[in-house]
Amino acid sequence: MITAKAPGKLFIAGEYAVVETSFPAILVALDKFVTCSVEPATGEIGRIYSEQYQNDYLSWRRLGDQVVVDKRDNPFSYILSAIAVTEEYARALHRELRVFDLHIDSELDNRSGRKYGLGSSAAVTVATIQALCEFYNLPADKNRLFKLAAIAHFEVQGNGSLGDVAASVYGGWIAYHSFDRQWLAQQRQYLDIMSLLSLPWPELKIEPLKAPKNLKLLIGWTGSPASTSRLVDKISIFKAKQQNEYHHFLAESKACIHRMINGFEKGDLNIIKREIRYNRTLLRKLADMSGVQIETPVLHKMVQIAEHFGGAAKSSGAGGGDCGIVAIDTQKDDLPAVLKRWSQSKIESLPMSVHFISNNAKQVKRVVKSTVQKITIPEQHIISNN
Numbered sequence: 001m002i003t004a005k006a007p008g009k010l011f012i013a014g015e016y017a018v019v020e021t022s023f024p025a026i027l028v029a030l031d032k033f034v035t036c037s038v039e040p041a042t043g044e045i046g047r048i049y050s051e052q053y054q055n056d057y058l059s060w061r062r063l064g065d066q067v068v069v070d071k072r073d074n075p076f077s078y079i080l081s082a083i084a085v086t087e088e089y090a091r092a093l094h095r096e097l098r099v100f101d102l103h104i105d106s107e108l109d110n111r112s113g114r115k116y117g118l119g120s121s122a123a124v125t126v127a128t129i130q131a132l133c134e135f136y137n138l139p140a141d142k143n144r145l146f147k148l149a150a151i152a153h154f155e156v157q158g159n160g161s162l163g164d165v166a167a168s169v170y171g172g173w174i175a176y177h178s179f180d181r182q183w184l185a186q187q188r189q190y191l192d193i194m195s196l197l198s199l200p201w202p203e204l205k206i207e208p209l210k211a212p213k214n215l216k217l218l219i220g221w222t223g224s225p226a227s228t229s230r231l232v233d234k235i236s237i238f239k240a241k242q243q244n245e246y247h248h249f250l251a252e253s254k255a256c257i258h259r260m261i262n263g264f265e266k267g268d269l270n271i272i273k274r275e276i277r278y279n280r281t282l283l284r285k286l287a288d289m290s291g292v293q294i295e296t297p298v299l300h301k302m303v304q305i306a307e308h309f310g311g312a313a314k315s316s317g318a319g320g321g322d323c324g325i326v327a328i329d330t331q332k333d334d335l336p337a338v339l340k341r342w343s344q345s346k347i348e349s350l351p352m353s354v355h356f357i358s359n360n361a362k363q364v365k366r367v368v369k370s371t372v373q374k375i376t377i378p379e380q381h382i383i384s385n386n
Contacts, residue, residue, distance in 0.1 A: 001037050001038070001039040002037065002038050002039070002131050002134045002135050002364065003035060003036070003037040003038075003131065003364070004035070004036050004037075004127045004128075004130035004131035004134065004364045005033040005034065005035040005036070005127055005130075006033060006034055006036075006122075006123040006124070006125075006126035006127040006130065006168040006169070007029040007030055007031065007032065007033050007123060007167070007168055007171060007355040007357075008029070008030045008032050008033070008034070008107075008108040008116075008118030008119050008120065008123050008168070008352075009027050009028065009029050009030060009118060009119040009122065009123075009163075009164045009167030009168060010027065010028055010030060010117075010118060010119075010219065010316045010317065010323060010325055011025060011026070011027050011163065011164075011316050011317045011325075012025075012026040012027060012028055012173075012260075012276070012316070012325060012327075013025065013026050013256065013257060013260055013275065013276055013279040013314070014026055014253060014256075014257045014279065015283065015315075015316075015317055015318060015319070016232070016235055016249075016253075016283070016286060016318070017249065017250050017253035017254065017257075018161040018163055018176065018178050019159065019160060019161045019178065019232060020178065020250060021178060021179065021180040021181070021182075021202070021203050022177055022178065022180075022203035023177070023178060023250060023253065023254055023257075024175055024176065024177045024178075024205075024254060024257040024258065024261070025161065025163050025175075025176050025178075025257060026173065026174070026175055026176075026209065026257060026260060026261070026264075027163050027164070027166070027167040027173075027174055027176055028167065028172070028173050028174075028217065028354055029167045029168065029170070029171040029172055029174075029354065029355045029356075029357070030118060030219075030352045030353070030354065030355055031352055031353045031354070031355040032107040032108055032118065032352055033106075033107055033108075033123065033127070033355075034104065034105070034106045034107070034108060034120060034123035034124045034126075034127045035104070035105045035106075035127060036102060036103070036104055036124065036127035036128045036130070036131040037102070037103040037131065038100050038101070038102050038103075038131045038132060038135045039100060039101055040098060040099070040100055040101075041098075041099040041100050041101050043099075044061055044062070044099060045059055045060070045061050045099070046059070046060050046061065046099045046100050046101055046102075047059055047060070047101050047102075048060070048076055048079055048101070048102045048104070049101070049102065049103045049104065050076070050103075050104040050105070050106075051104065051105040051106065058076045058080075061099070062097065062099060065087070065091060065097055067080065067083055067084065067087070077156050078121045078124050078125045078128075078152070078153065078156050079102065079104065079124060079125075079128050081125070081152040081153070081155050081156045082124075082125045082128035082129045082132070082149070082152045083102075083128065083132065084152070085129070085148055085151050085152040085155075085193070086128070086129050086132040086133060086136070086138070086148060086152075087132070087136075088193045089133075089138060089148060089193050089194075089197070090132075090136040090138055092192060092193050092194045093136075093138060095136045095137070095138070098135075098136075100135065102128065102131075104124060104127075104128075106120055106123070106124065108120040108123060116221055116225075116322065116323060116350065117221075117225060117226060117228075117316070117317055117321070117322025117323050118323070119164035119167065119168060121153065121156075121157070121164075122149070122153055122162075122164035122165045122167070122168050123164075123168045125149045125152050125153045125165065125168075126145065126149045126165060126168040126169055127168075129145060129148050129149050129152065130145065130364050131364065133145070133148075134364045142169050142170060144197055145169050146165060146166055146169045146170075146206070147196065147197050147201070148197070149165045149168070149169065150162045150165050150184075151184070151188070151193075151196065153165050154181060154184065154185075155188075157229055158229075159181075159229060159232050159233065159236075160228060160229070160232060161176070161178040162178065162179075162181070163176040163178065166206050170206055170208065170357060171355050171356050171357030172208055172209070172354060172355070172356040172357065173208065173209040173210070173211050173264065173354065174206055174207060174208055174209060175205075175206075175207045175209055175257070175261050175264075176205070176206055176207075177203060177204065177205035177206075178203065178204075179201040179202055179203050179204035180201070180202040180203055183201075183202050184196075184201070187199070207261075209261065209264040209265075210264060210267070211264065211354070212264075212267045212268065212269045212272070213267075214269055214329050214330050214331045214332075215269050215272065215327055215328070215329070215330075216327075216328040216329075216330045216335060217325060217326070217327065217328075217353075217354060218306065218311065218325070218326035218328055218335070218338065218339075218349065219316075219323055219324075219325060219326075219349065219350040219352055220302040220306075220323060220324045220325075220326065220342055220347045220348065220349055220350070221322070221323050221347070221348040221349075221350050222296060222298040222299055222302070222321050222322060222323070222324070222347065223298070223346070223347075223348065224296065224298065224321035224322070225321055225322060226317075226318060226319065226320035226321035226322045227318075227320070228317060228318040231292060231294070231318040231319065231320050232318060234290065234291075234292045235286070235290055235292055237290075238286075238289065238290035238291070238292070242289060242290075245289050249282060249285070249286050249289075252282055253279065253282055256275050256278050256279050256282065257275075257279075259271065259275050260272055260275035260276070260279075263275065269327070269329055272312070272327055273311075273312035273327050273329070274312070276312040276313070276314055276325075276327055277307075277312050277314070279314060280295075280303070280313070280314035280315070283295065283314065283315065283319070287319075292320075293319070293320055294315055294318070294319035294320060295314075295315050295319055296319070296320060296321055298321075298347065299315045299319065299321075299324050301345055301347065302324045302342065302345075302347050303315075303324060305338060305341045305342060305345065305347075306324075306326040306328075306338050308341075309333060309334040309335075309337045309338045309341075310328070310329065310332060310333030310334060311326040311327060311328045311333055311335075311338060312326065312327045313325065313326040313327075323350070326338065
């Protein structure tokens with residue numbers, strides 16, 4: 001059995017603007033994972049199991065090189081897309097396609113199955129592709145893994161920045177500049193998978209950031225999940241109607257994120273906190289102009305409490321529920337007071353830490369007769385047009 005895992009993520013700043021080509025955002029990978037295990041099937045029928053769908057599994061079989069599923073309505077869209085893209089890659093490298101069973105388990109949902117908003121769809125895409133690349137013995141450094149997962153994820157969701165995919169692949173704190181997704185959609189129609197993987201992707205840049213030692217990240221969950229795709233679609237309507245206001249928002253967001261990146265480079269938490277607050281201001285203005293509720297009343301309460309005790313706080317991701325983030329100075333701010341007041345306000349603090357993937361990361365393991373062989377996936381520190 002081969003097992004791979006991919007971490008969840010949170011946006012720190014740059015939401016909504018990052019869906020535009022070349023615009024940056026800052027994200028962080030977290031130490032909660034989606035795990036994917038793959039093993040050869042015992043017959044001609046393969047199955048996909050998920051711990052999150054305890055009473056359901058998806059059966060599939062082969063029709064030539066195609067994966068044919070037995071149900072039309074299923075909760076496994078990202079997994080199926082990941083299988084399709086990885087096997088397209090496998091065929092290009094002349095691998096014989098096989099029937100297998102997949103087992104998926106996620107730590108990115110709560111016990112009732114509700115999502116925290118930690119990028120579970122991106123993580124399951126990445127984990128599935130990692131496991132299948134090992135299953136088929138396919139080369140997959142982080143550059144290639146990101147591109148494979150980005151293609152698979154984009155073909156399901158159809159919008160978004162794919163920064164969550166980058167966070168799941170690279171780990172730690174990253175600055176992510178989104179690539180031209182329209183270019184990808186166009187080239188996907190004409191180019192084979194190997195060409196797409198080898199070509200530079202316009203405007204793509206993924207850069208690791210080093211956080212100051214006194215920075216502590218707090219995560220508060222509202223208890224209310226939100227749909228990123230629907231919120232992004234609503235902002236797209238605003239973009240079409242009020243182009244001047246939207247482009248002003250983009251310019252201000254880009255300047256804000258560049259200043260925040262500079263804060264990381266200098267190890268200056270005061271700069272980072274200042275720009276988190278300014279990014280929150282930009283998002284609230286965007287919400288007022290577009291009529292989209294980004295900062296819900298619970299998120300507003302979460303931010304107020306954190307700010308009262310010295311933290312710099314804002315919604316994370318598309319907002320509308322899900323999580324908020326707080327940058328706390330462990331040398332100055334009152335972290336215990338924030339957690340206590342959150343608890344009193346029925347805001348759940350998620351006990352998660354930043355997950356780093358080093359040069360010698362071992363994210364995939366192969367288990368054969370109780371022997372574990374760990375596979376090293378090399379890291380490329382910065383991707384820029386390659």
